[in-house]
Amino acid sequence: MNIVVLVKYVPDAQFDRHLTGDPATVDRSESILSELDEYAIESALQLAEERGGPKAGNRVIALTMGPAAAATAVKKALQIGATEGLHVNDDALAGSDATGTSLVLAAAIRSLGDVDLVLTGMASTDGETSLVPAQLAERLRLPQLTFAASLELDGTTVRARRDGDTHADSLEAELPALVSVTDQINEPRYPNFKGIIAAKKKSVATVTLADLGIQAAEVGTAGAWTAVRTAEARPPRSQGTIITDEGDAGIRLVDFLAAQNLL
Amino acid sequence: MPTVLVFIDHPGQALHKGQLELLTLARNIGEPVAAFNGDLTDAVRTTLGDYGVGTIYRPSADLDGALVAPKAAFVAAAAREANPAAVLLPNTFEGKEIAARTGIKLDSGVITDAIGVSADLTVTKSVLAGAYTVQAQVGRGTPIITVKANAVAEAPAAEAAVPEVATVDAGDFGPAARITHRAEKAASGRPALTEARVVVAGGRGTGGDFSPIEDLADALGGAVGASRAATDAGWIEHSAQVGQTGQTVSPQLYVSAGISGAIQQKAGMQTAKVIVAVNNDADSPVFEIADFGIVGDLAEVLPQAAAEIRRRKG
Ligand SMILES: Cc1cc2nc3c(=O)[nH]c(=O)nc-3n(C[C@H](O)[C@H](O)[C@H](O)COP(=O)(O)OP(=O)(O)OC[C@H]3O[C@@H](n4cnc5c(N)ncnc54)[C@H](O)[C@@H]3O)c2cc1C
Ligand SMILES: Nc1ncnc2c1ncn2[C@@H]1O[C@H](COP(=O)(O)O)[C@@H](O)[C@H]1O
Numbered sequence: 001m002n003i004v005v006l007v008k009y010v011p012d013a014q015f016d017r018h019l020t021g022d023p024a025t026v027d028r029s030e031s032i033l034s035e036l037d038e039y040a041i042e043s044a045l046q047l048a049e050e051r052g053g054p055k056a057g058n059r060v061i062a063l064t065m066g067p068a069a070a071a072t073a074v075k076k077a078l079q080i081g082a083t084e085g086l087h088v089n090d091d092a093l094a095g096s097d098a099t100g101t102s103l104v105l106a107a108a109i110r111s112l113g114d115v116d117l118v119l120t121g122m123a124s125t126d127g128e129t130s131l132v133p134a135q136l137a138e139r140l141r142l143p144q145l146t147f148a149a150s151l152e153l154d155g156t157t158v159r160a161r162r163d164g165d166t167h168a169d170s171l172e173a174e175l176p177a178l179v180s181v182t183d184q185i186n187e188p189r190y191p192n193f194k195g196i197i198a199a200k201k202k203s204v205a206t207v208t209l210a211d212l213g214i215q216a217a218e219v220g221t222a223g224a225w226t227a228v229r230t231a232e233a234r235p236p237r238s239q240g241t242i243i244t245d246e247g248d249a250g251i252r253l254v255d256f257l258a259a260q261n262l263l
Numbered sequence: 264m265p266t267v268l269v270f271i272d273h274p275g276q277a278l279h280k281g282q283l284e285l286l287t288l289a290r291n292i293g294e295p296v297a298a299f300n301g302d303l304t305d306a307v308r309t310t311l312g313d314y315g316v317g318t319i320y321r322p323s324a325d326l327d328g329a330l331v332a333p334k335a336a337f338v339a340a341a342a343r344e345a346n347p348a349a350v351l352l353p354n355t356f357e358g359k360e361i362a363a364r365t366g367i368k369l370d371s372g373v374i375t376d377a378i379g380v381s382a383d384l385t386v387t388k389s390v391l392a393g394a395y396t397v398q399a400q401v402g403r404g405t406p407i408i409t410v411k412a413n414a415v416a417e418a419p420a421a422e423a424a425v426p427e428v429a430t431v432d433a434g435d436f437g438p439a440a441r442i443t444h445r446a447e448k449a450a451s452g453r454p455a456l457t458e459a460r461v462v463v464a465g466g467r468g469t470g471g472d473f474s475p476i477e478d479l480a481d482a483l484g485g486a487v488g489a490s491r492a493a494t495d496a497g498w499i500e501h502s503a504q505v506g507q508t509g510q511t512v513s514p515q516l517y518v519s520a521g522i523s524g525a526i527q528q529k530a531g532m533q534t535a536k537v538i539v540a541v542n543n544d545a546d547s548p549v550f551e552i553a554d555f556g557i558v559g560d561l562a563e564v565l566p567q568a569a570a571e572i573r574r575r576k577g
Contacts, residue, residue, distance in 0.1 A: 013392070013507075013526050013527075013530070014526060016394070017391045017392075017394055018391075018394075019390070019391070019395050019397070024395075024397065026391070036507075036508070097372065098363070098373065099366055099367070099372060099373065102367070122508065123507075123508075125507065126391065128376070128390075128507075129359065129363075129373075129375045129376075130356065130359050130360065130363075130375075131359060131360075131362070131363040131366075131373055131375065132363075133360075133363075134331060134335075134359075134360040134361075134363035134364050135363045135364065135366065135367050137331075137332070137364070138332075138335070138363070138364040138367040138368070138437075139367060141437050141438055142438060143329075143330075143332075143438045143439050143440045144330060144331055144332065144360075144439070144440060145330070145440045146330070146331070146356075146360060147356055149501075158440075159443075160440075162330070163501055163502065164356070164357065164502075165355065165448075165455070165456075165457075165502050165510075166447065166448055167445050167446060167447045167448055168445070168446045168448070169330070169442050169444070169445050169446075170442070170443045170444035170445075171330055171440040171441065171442060171443065172440060172441045172443045173438070173439070173440040173441065177440070182508060183491075183508045184501065184508075224372070224402065224403075225366070225371065225372030225373070225401060225402060225403040225404065226372040226373070226374055226399055226400065226401050226402060227399060227400055227401075227402050228397050228398070228399045229385065229397075229398045229399060229400060230397065230398045231390075231395050231396070231397045231398075232395060232396050232397070233394065233395055234389070234393055234394055234395065234396065237552055237554075240538075240550075240553045240554040240555055240556055241554070241555050241556070242545075242550055242553070242555075242556035242557075242558065243555075243556070243557055243558070244545070244557075244558040244559065245557055245558065245559025245560070245563065245564055248567075249541075249557045249559050249563075249564045249567070250563070250564045250565065250566070250567025250568035250569075250570070250571055251567065251568070251571050252557075253539065253541075253555065253557060253564065253568045254568050254571040254572055254575065256539070256555045257483075257516070257539075257572075258575070260516075260537055262461070262483075262515060262516045262537060263483075263572060263575070263576070
């Protein structure tokens, strides 16, 4: 089967992250594969392996849209076990919003021909909108099984569990389908030495907007459906009061809450 | 005056706080109208009128058998009817997904995570886990905005309306996943986590005993939250998880107890007005963001605080 797994290149949340430029966009200098997409890669690999792996014709194609450096995210996916990569890289893409991103990713997925399953993370760790998976389902006319905490493929039937605030749903659809997975679904594997060596031989196709038949004016900052007008860094939190419990900390906490009008 | 379409999904017997807030917000922009899914009781209809809703659009067919796609088709169809200045939805996982697909159908921009929407439809939201506050606008189509709880204080209209009811055909919603089973979760009797003014959250440091957390939450009239370490351990249900992959909360008060303050936990609670941390390790990163920190054992500090609150309240 052919599985496409979406991998986004995002700033590492372990460091301070910044907006730059006007209009403000995310600074991608210290960036990595989005942590939440590792769960989607793991799901893709498990499904491919259950069906005999690459030898049995199962492909796991890692797809990213992003600047030249976003190739890092694809490379990491190949090291973990994806069989090939596709990178949409075009200067005109800078500043795209979710709707523009889903337009381009949908075209890239269509360009691959027969795709059985599209797997994504539950949210990107920078944009954090969770819009892209649902928009891809809409654009590609695929059933969406999103925020999946479990995933099972039985013949051509996909089943997933989705946990909501007030209820948990069991979902079912026929392939082809789009699935976004949560961090509850599995334990992502790390690349091992063999994987790192093998990745060097795997192919990554790089395509531009023209290759996908998309006009530059439809995407990027110019074509964005939304615009950031102003961006303001949060003022640093002023140092709070730290006390050590000497038997009365609970009382002192209530004094603090009372002084803040929080009781 | 332009209309503003608000998506109201299954309010049950009474509209929720978040739904009342959306209607209040809509009124600051124009005349609220509702895309309404679920049973429309007399009481709910009256409340919609009290909040100024002129028209209630209801679907002509069931929307609940399949995931997201039917509701998005309905909201888009209602928007075509009402031709609103904006569409407002709750900022839940499902609300964002309905907004996402409605945006494609209406060729309109979508903004999520709004903490404020002004009369000229400028949206305020915080991004990168609260590191920045941005003002954003939709530049194409009908602005579709998902709004977090507590963006406005809910209030009924000065003059109540008598809503008309209109039926809307959502049409063919396309391929969708069937919902084959739905397990309802038991109600806790506490305020909903994302809507609560006060959240008391516990982590691995509870050692699995959440009673001090629950006790303080109840004394404060708050909701109970948790770190992923606590939900993964099965000490409390997953829906209580606060953080990057759980709920994002911005309460007036967040009490973090026995939680170290990992980046993914902070992503969900850093925008709380006041943060209190109770942790027995003075070097825990959570103290870096605490307004009031106590180095101590939560099993002693929390019960003492809960008892003191009850004593003062009499
Ligand atoms: C992809 C991904 C997504 C994640 N998403 C989330 C998320 O949404 N939310 C989230 O919370 N985490 C998330 N995590 C996990 C996160 O990285 C941390 O592992 C987790 O938050 C730690 O939980 P904790 O603070 O309860 O446990 P620990 O880090 O083990 O901290 C326990 C704390 O309790 C203190 N303590 C122990 N005993 C006591 C006592 N008696 N009294 C007072 N204090 C005590 C200790 O000093 C310690 O600081 C995610 C991780 C990943 C990889
Ligand atoms: N530029 C991108 N390239 C590849 N995948 C993406 C991109 N943007 C979003 N995605 C995928 O869509 C998911 C949700 O992203 P978002 O809607 O931005 O929160 C991510 O976890 C990715 O799997």
